[in-house]
Amino acid sequence: MSDQDPPDDTLPPARGRRRLATIADVAATAGVAIGTVSRFLNGREIREANRHQIEAAIEKLSYRRNAVAAAMKTDTTHMIGLLIPTFDEFHSEMVEQLATLLRASGRALVIYCHSHDADVIHGALDFFAAQRVDALIMDGVTQARQRVEQLIREGVPIVFYNNEIPGLAADCVLVENRNASYRAVNHLIDLRHERIAVLTGELHDSSGRQRFEGFEAAMAEAGLAVDRRYIAHGTWRTNSGYELARRLMQLNKPPTAMYVSNYGMTIGVLSWLKEQGLRLPDDLSLVSFDDVALFRLYEPGITSIAQPISGIAQAITSLIEARLGDDRDAPPRTITLSCDIILRGSTRRRPASA
Amino acid sequence: MSDQDPPDDTLPPARGRRRLATIADVAATAGVAIGTVSRFLNGREIREANRHQIEAAIEKLSYRRNAVAAAMKTDTTHMIGLLIPTFDEFHSEMVEQLATLLRASGRALVIYCHSHDADVIHGALDFFAAQRVDALIMDGVTQARQRVEQLIREGVPIVFYNNEIPGLAADCVLVENRNASYRAVNHLIDLRHERIAVLTGELHDSSGRQRFEGFEAAMAEAGLAVDRRYIAHGTWRTNSGYELARRLMQLNKPPTAMYVSNYGMTIGVLSWLKEQGLRLPDDLSLVSFDDVALFRLYEPGITSIAQPISGIAQAITSLIEARLGDDRDAPPRTITLSCDIILRGSTRRRPASA
DNA sequence: TTGTAAGCGTTATCAC
DNA sequence: GTGATAACGCTTACAA
Secondary structure (H helix, E strand, C coil): CCCCCCCCCCCCCHHHCCCCCCHHHHHHHHCCCHHHHHHHHCCCCCCHHHHHHHHHHHHHHCCCCCHHHHHHHHCCCCEEEEEECCCCHHHHHHHHHHHHHHHCCCCEEEEEECCCCHHHHHHHHHHHHHHCCCEEEEECCHHHHHHHHHHHHCCCCEEEECCCCCCCCCEEEEECHHHHHHHHHHHHHHCCCCCEEEEECCCCCHHHHHHHHHHHHHHHHCCCCCCHHHEEECCCCHHHHHHHHHHHHCCCCCCCEEEECCHHHHHHHHHHHHHHCCCCCCCCEEEEECCCHHHHHCCCCCEEEECCHHHHHHHHHHHHHHHHCCCCCCCCCEEEECCEEECCCCCCCCCCCC | CCCCCCCCCCCCCHHHCCCCCCHHHHHHHHCCCHHHHHHHHCCCCCCHHHHHHHHHHHHHHCCCCCHHHHHHHHCCCCEEEEEECCCCHHHHHHHHHHHHHHHCCCCEEEEEECCCCHHHHHHHHHHHHHHCCCEEEEECCHHHHHHHHHHHHCCCCEEEECCCCCCCCCEEEEECHHHHHHHHHHHHHHCCCCCEEEEECCCCCHHHHHHHHHHHHHHHHCCCCCCHHHEEECCCCHHHHHHHHHHHHCCCCCCCEEEECCHHHHHHHHHHHHHHCCCCCCCCEEEEECCCHHHHHCCCCCEEEECCHHHHHHHHHHHHHHHHCCCCCCCCCEEEECCEEECCCCCCCCCCCC
């Protein structure tokens, strides 16, 4: 058997997959050196005649570059790890945009969904590290701190979104949680509401804290005392919105307005209200963080705080490309984007009766 | 410098990443052979004393297994390619479940989103092939046919969901589109509707065809002639739902009921209706394929056809694990799941006036 | 420009 | 069991 032969299918097939042609097969078939084929594959200059030989050989052998082998040499996998808590509408849209933006530079996302489970978070980070992803995008979830520190030490670029983890030197893309929250609550105050309840997110997440602080600031500035019973601490999740809505609305003096710190909990609130036959904005004015299709279509539309999802995805991408390009060793950057308050029918002036 | 030294950080760092300890460093530090460390890492039997040495060395060097190198040897990456058209609610839920199920066997999803763009589809499949994903999950989108055939020849296991591509020998997870559609339209007929419009999906997708056939079958069986103007051919997308709703509802004799072939187009229909101040079910009865959070919360709730998303994710996972396990060469299997029709407030008996 | 060959970090096959 | 060592398929000096 000469070196000119196509790949020999009688070799033990690796894991049931057929033996694919290698760069060596191409080189042999084309009658050039391996190095030349490699140069061609990487888009560098090649003698015209050789180029044609190589193209023909690639075609003939159905050659497929083995990115795994290349990754081993170059220590570049073109994979970006993405660790998100859940596939809610916000994340779906962000992921879609991230995938599209990263595609432009030949990269793809490897996705893990942690559901706030510390074991999963650790497992995901270990997996990403072992797979040598080029970079990592994740919600700044505190349970990850230790593993993340290790990754940073190993030189893996990381971009946090949504929450920052104080003290970690990594790139960050955030929104003005506090300010947006402040403005949203002020909108309720403008409408003469005084009994305003808040559903907070997890306060160990920086976004949860800041959104709550915005609420507090607006109330304090308006000179409105906050009844402790109107402060409901949630977990970001739908079922927590459901439970807390019940608790709040069954008070002797239920709130006339409610500020909910994220989309998921608002879904829970709406479910409970619907079950009870209560209607927005007559029985309650409601404003929610996150703007999603449902809030636009719901009757009435839900007044909400729209995070600039495209902007977030773009910011993340640009940070990553910078880290993977020339700005490898630049100091960590934090990009903070602002939100829009979108007025819809779920908020109205406090009824005189209340 | 002896072999016992920890990795030397003065070596040229690959792409700015620190040089990580290798299995060789661990072996040297532990005073055993490389092969022994490998055996240990892969959970095989090791002499007790060596085990402790190795564990200590791993700890000391912060050793991290390089999955890329392992993948190159074993031709197993533990990555599953996933190619979806868009991140709508259906896919979000499916992806979340798939990711969770696959995690159990140490695998992760690499995701591409094609937006029905043929170039992207081709690019994605080439990327997956180059990255040597262990298997591929994709919507059976016809533009992919040629590339997919090649992948099958190369021995990459593929699971189609949603649509089948006739003539391709691959595993498939489908739902009873035709039957579900048939039952849904029969529900409208039971409610005495006669002017029933349909918004079809793309008819070159098998799901689009089958859903349309179900409509036709129900109408024919009931002896209802279908006015051609009530057949609106859509693209699955929201804007197409919006446009077609307008076209249909502005007919001289608009339909009294509408069957919409997917979630995205229904969003478009609802948007248009909302803009016009038209209400379900008074101005129109509507039933939609796909059951999502919005349809449950909407007022009135949207009568819909619920695909068994968990079942789909489980079926896909089991097919993949079988292919990657002992059933490597089993003949292709197709799993077909049934759907539930969920009755809500968007459908009611045809008003006497109509 | 091209050919040659030394790795990259594993796994797997041998003798021992 | 363990230790040496040959792959795996590619990139990249270096020499020609």
